[in-house]
Amino acid sequence: MAEANSSSAATPLELGPAAAGLSEELTAKAVHKRYEGLMMVRNKAVKGKGAWYWAHLEPMLVHSSDTGFPKAVKLRCSLCDAVFSASNPSRTASEHLKRGTCPNFNSIVKPISSLPPPQAPHHNHRKRSSSGGGRTESISAGYQVGPLAIVNPSRFAPELSYPPPVVSVAATVASPAGSRGGMYPPQMVLSGGKEDLAALAMLEDSVKKLKSPKASPGQTLSKSQIDSAFDFLSDWVYECCGSVSFSSLDHPKFRAFLNQVGLPQISRKDFAGSRLDAKYEEAKAESEAKIREAMFFQVAADGWVGKKKKNVGHLGEDNLVSLYVNLPNGTSVFRKTVLTTGYVPSKYAEDVLWDTVTEICPNSAHQCVGIVADKFKSKALRNLENQHQWMVNISCQFQAFNGLIKDFVKELPFFKNVSDNCTRLANFINNKSQIRNTFQKYQLQEYGYSGLLRVPLESSDFGPVFSLVEDVLSSARALHLVLMDAAYKVVLLEEERFAREVEDMMRSPHFWNELEAVHSLVKLVRMMGREIETEKPRVGQCLPLWEELRTKVKEWRSRYHIAEGPVEKLVERRFQKNYHPAWAAAFILDPLYLVRDSNGRYLPPFKFLTPDQEKDVDRLITRLVPREEAHIALMELMKWRTEGLEPVYAQAVQLKQRDPVTGKMRLANPQSSRLVWETYLTGFKSLGKVAVRLIFLHATSCGGGFKCNWSFMRWVGAQSHSRAGLDKAQKLTFIAAHSKLERRDCSNEERDAELFSLANGEHDDDDVLNEVFVDTSSL
Numbered sequence: 001m002a003e004a005n006s007s008s009a010a011t012p013l014e015l016g017p018a019a020a021g022l023s024e025e026l027t028a029k030a031v032h033k034r035y036e037g038l039m040m041v042r043n044k045a046v047k048g049k050g051a052w053y054w055a056h057l058e059p060m061l062v063h064s065s066d067t068g069f070p071k072a073v074k075l076r077c078s079l080c081d082a083v084f085s086a087s088n089p090s091r092t093a094s095e096h097l098k099r100g101t102c103p104n105f106n107s108i109v110k111p112i113s114s115l116p117p118p119q120a121p122h123h124n125h126r127k128r129s130s131s132g133g134g135r136t137e138s139i140s141a142g143y144q145v146g147p148l149a150i151v152n153p154s155r156f157a158p159e160l161s162y163p164p165p166v167v168s169v170a171a172t173v174a175s176p177a178g179s180r181g182g183m184y185p186p187q188m189v190l191s192g193g194k195e196d197l198a199a200l201a202m203l204e205d206s207v208k209k210l211k212s213p214k215a216s217p218g219q220t221l222s223k224s225q226i227d228s229a230f231d232f233l234s235d236w237v238y239e240c241c242g243s244v245s246f247s248s249l250d251h252p253k254f255r256a257f258l259n260q261v262g263l264p265q266i267s268r269k270d271f272a273g274s275r276l277d278a279k280y281e282e283a284k285a286e287s288e289a290k291i292r293e294a295m296f297f298q299v300a301a302d303g304w305v306g307k308k309k310k311n312v313g314h315l316g317e318d319n320l321v322s323l324y325v326n327l328p329n330g331t332s333v334f335r336k337t338v339l340t341t342g343y344v345p346s347k348y349a350e351d352v353l354w355d356t357v358t359e360i361c362p363n364s365a366h367q368c369v370g371i372v373a374d375k376f377k378s379k380a381l382r383n384l385e386n387q388h389q390w391m392v393n394i395s396c397q398f399q400a401f402n403g404l405i406k407d408f409v410k411e412l413p414f415f416k417n418v419s420d421n422c423t424r425l426a427n428f429i430n431n432k433s434q435i436r437n438t439f440q441k442y443q444l445q446e447y448g449y450s451g452l453l454r455v456p457l458e459s460s461d462f463g464p465v466f467s468l469v470e471d472v473l474s475s476a477r478a479l480h481l482v483l484m485d486a487a488y489k490v491v492l493l494e495e496e497r498f499a500r501e502v503e504d505m506m507r508s509p510h511f512w513n514e515l516e517a518v519h520s521l522v523k524l525v526r527m528m529g530r531e532i533e534t535e536k537p538r539v540g541q542c543l544p545l546w547e548e549l550r551t552k553v554k555e556w557r558s559r560y561h562i563a564e565g566p567v568e569k570l571v572e573r574r575f576q577k578n579y580h581p582a583w584a585a586a587f588i589l590d591p592l593y594l595v596r597d598s599n600g601r602y603l604p605p606f607k608f609l610t611p612d613q614e615k616d617v618d619r620l621i622t623r624l625v626p627r628e629e630a631h632i633a634l635m636e637l638m639k640w641r642t643e644g645l646e647p648v649y650a651q652a653v654q655l656k657q658r659d660p661v662t663g664k665m666r667l668a669n670p671q672s673s674r675l676v677w678e679t680y681l682t683g684f685k686s687l688g689k690v691a692v693r694l695i696f697l698h699a700t701s702c703g704g705g706f707k708c709n710w711s712f713m714r715w716v717g718a719q720s721h722s723r724a725g726l727d728k729a730q731k732l733t734f735i736a737a738h739s740k741l742e743r744r745d746c747s748n749e750e751r752d753a754e755l756f757s758l759a760n761g762e763h764d765d766d767d768v769l770n771e772v773f774v775d776t777s778s779l
Helices: 002-010 017-046 089-098 194-213 223-240 246-250 251-262 268-272 274-293 344-360 377-385 398-410 414-429 433-447 463-474 476-483 485-496 496-506 511-535 539-560 568-577 582-588 611-624 627-643 647-654 671-677 687-695 708-717 723-743 748-755
Strands: 057-063 070-077 082-086 299-300 318-326 330-343 366-371 656-658 665-667
Touching: 017 057, 017 070, 017 463, 017 511, 057 089, 057 299, 070 089, 070 194, 070 330, 082 089, 089 485, 194 748, 223 274, 246 251, 268 274, 274 330, 299 344, 318 344, 318 723, 330 344, 330 723, 344 366, 398 414, 398 511, 398 539, 414 433, 414 476, 414 496, 414 511, 433 476, 433 485, 463 476, 463 511, 476 485, 476 496, 496 708, 511 539, 539 568, 539 582, 539 687, 582 611, 582 656, 582 687, 611 627, 611 665, 627 687, 647 671
Parallel strands: 299 366
Antiparallel strands: 057 070, 070 082, 299 318, 318 330, 656 665
């Protein structure tokens, strides 16, 4: 017998690999079946047809690390993540939940039914409801509603001749140990309807607090954790700069969130007072430290409103002008904002710019190499440059390209033709109900959406007209189908002359050629302007930038068969209006633009300059050096022209690599042009001083990238007569702009627009959010 037992015990060890695998598979099936059974029981219990503890215990599979098969079923407590055996869920619930082992079970709100019943006369009612099981309704997050008293509505509304609304609630409550299941009659009626459910939940909450006033919280954070969390929160609020108002910190939902994560309630006064002051002082100290480390800098002013601007900055409208400091190492720091109202005279802008310079360096104004601004080139910037010979003041190239589009609109006849024709077409489509319905039918058929053509209001701004041009081009197929529809033929009989004119225009190739030409030219200039705003080119890049524009305009003119002359004339006029001799000088002195000759030398690109521009280079260099060094600087310029830079250094400066994010080729060493002059070309003592001060200059004033939303501007306008309010606005904008410059992140609104837009016509089922309005409460 012993031998038999020994042989039987040894049998499993003698099984082959196939038999062992089969055994593991059978075990896994059994475990999985047990898991499915527990999940089915739990699902029924959650719906009100089982034990109370399944709301807190979740079955889970434990897999083998060797085979990957499930080897056991466990129960996980959803309150504290503890794991137990699934052999006896009832005992696990009794030991872990009821006996207080789970630290978070006591913080769960208990229903009124779990409280000791009050002393009341006992009535023996044996009659039960015969209604079927009602569906479970969620009353309030975090609450479980106990059995509800059945109320006879007729007792409270005898005059009603119609039956009042009935609210059905299937309530499940925790049953005491040893009692029966927790099912209650599903048909419950409240006199106030569904609105009473929230009030009932609040009642239960109050009872729970009165019974257990010292219930332990589910999560306790240390003081350091709370302080750190509030620091991050305040940073986010300040950096949003008005998109999240201080009053939103008192929002009930936000307070509920803080309570849920274990944070105490916050003080709005603290966020708008001492905490704001501390953040401002910290950001200001960092900014001033960076400026002190730099040997020289450039002031940038963005946001000035010109005299002819009609849509922004008109009479009574507030505007914020942002002032930045561009440093030689390629970074920018925020300085301050200036609140203006309506049109700003040139003299006022001149005073603000010079005051900014003297505030930064009161005893050494020579540290300021120059100023770049989006307005006032012809007066304020020129006056400051004439008064202070060491300064180089230039206009923003982003605004120059925007101004070029305005020139096209004003002076190119085919721009006016396209605008008038598109307006006529849009009015014909939008105003005739038969045509409009037919057009929208074909829009849905061809593109999956429908809408009116956007007719612009009377305005000098070309933006709305360009939107109409885009609408017409994008709806070309639908517009042609309208002409072949029966509804159009009906309108043609009613208004033959006007309809025939519109039809002839739509069937004309000349109309579509002009339309595409206008759209293409504006898009070309806008894309270059957007690239300028994003890339923030230096002064030395201005000449190549405008030459690139001339080349693209020539290609555009050839593609659309536009007569030579008018467009080029406007481009040249805008170029001359914005040109500064520093463009040519920086282009010559920057090693980035050196050209390799037949002998392998890298020489300055003088051959690309006009004779007048060569003279500008000489005059500017002699103006920027002391008078006694002028002849030395010119001699060094001649040496630079003939010798250039050693090939290995020139190649290192011009070395490019692909940006992993955008895929574009970018300079591997952006600061190398200036560093070569400061470290290697030390023999050019006078010329080198001019070179390092010119090369780093920015050609745009939008380098900071900080933009205030309209809700913040509305609040600033309301505080314009309050010194304390303006002080807080200054601090808030300083913190927000400083943070964005630190992160090099400047376009949250644009990212939001990209998030809600369709990409290349894909995701047709997604909802498109055309406009996002941020309307926050006043600070």
